[in-house]
Amino acid sequence: MTQAQSKAQQPPQKQEHQPGSEAQMTPQPVYDNENYHGANKLLNKVALITGGDSGIGRAVAVFFAKEKADIAIVYLDEHEDAQKTKQLVEQQGRRCVTIAGDIGDEAFCKQAVERTIQEFGQLNILVNNAAEQHPQESIADITSEQLERTFRTNIFAQFYLVKAALPHLKSGSAIINTTSVTAYKGSPKLLDYATTKGAIVAFTRSLSQALIDKGIRVNGVAPGPIWTPLIPASFGPEKTASHGSNAPMERAGQPAEVAPSYVFLASEDSSYISGQILHPNGGEVVNG
Incomplete structure (x- = not known):
């Protein structure tokens, strides 16, 4: 038995397309908690969630709905997960x-916000959650195309969506x-x-300081190793199987x-x- 096998958290698996399909994962990520009961904390609010089709985004959509929010979910092309x-x-x-x-296209980001307003008449919560990642052994292997693509999806899109x-x-x-x-460990x-x-x-x-006079709060969440479609879509079967084993809690978190x-x-x-940034990361102590 290899060290990776001894740390197995889930069966080895690999998906060839990013950002990955939740429907193809084994086991399925846990997106709900039956012991969580909403208390109308988001009553009649409207939330737009990027990457809302699966993983953390799906869980956020479900929990927001339990708190009585209506939801617009933005996703790339995972139609089965979105439905x-x-x-x-x-x-x-x-x-x-x-x-x-x-969401790497600014025009689409504007359209997504406009569609949300058309459907619901308001927008109260923006969750910039979607991301992609492409592991490489060396910086020499990161092409200019990959670099731009990762930045467009992960950070440019957040600028675009906030502006819209x-x-x-x-x-x-x-x-x-x-x-x-x-962001903290490297x-x-x-x-x-x-x-x-x-x-x-x-x-x-920076945005929190820019918008504080408008009464708009800006915060973040910095998850640790979470069992989402991005994992089998990013890594090989052996690494996917041991995902989360190096966290202090020795397991991957669930959405x-x-x-x-x-x-x-x-x-x-x-x-x-x-x-501020919250850190649901399985016990990893970081300066945040």
Whole structure:
């Protein structure tokens, strides 16, 4: 038995297309917690969630719906996953619209916000969650095309979406950006990805200061190793099988363990918090 096999958390698996399909994962990520009962914390609010079709984004959509928010989910092309998330939101008695496209394109980001306003008449919460990653053994292997693509999806899109959403966000609105533990620890084989995640931390802190006079709070969440479609879509079967084993809790987290952080930051529970990052990362101590 190899060391990787001894640390296996889930069966070895590999997906060839990013950002990956939740429907193809074994076991399925846990996106809900039956012991979580909503308390109308987001009653009649509207949230736009990028990467909302699967993984952390799906869990956030479900938890927001439990808190009585309506949801617009933006995703690339994982239509089966998106329809599943739509059904889950509607099972909570809330409305959900799905919007497919490339958030690396500023024009599409504007269209996504416009569609949300057309469907719901308002926008109160923006969750910039979608991301992609492409491991490479060396910086020499990162092409200019990969570098630009990773930056466009992970950080340019956050600028585009905030710019498009800002005219519709009123005092009391919230922006929540997904960064990563890699922004604090670094990651030798995810140089471009980790760099974008560091940029998101700086963006969150700076934007919070820029918007505080408008009454708009801006915060972030920096998950550790979470079991999402991005993992089998990024790594080989052996590494995927041991994903999360190096965390202090010695396991990968589940999306349902991350989603409550977003509920907290979206709701009035965090009314005196802006420019901060939460760290659901399995016990990794970072300077955040």
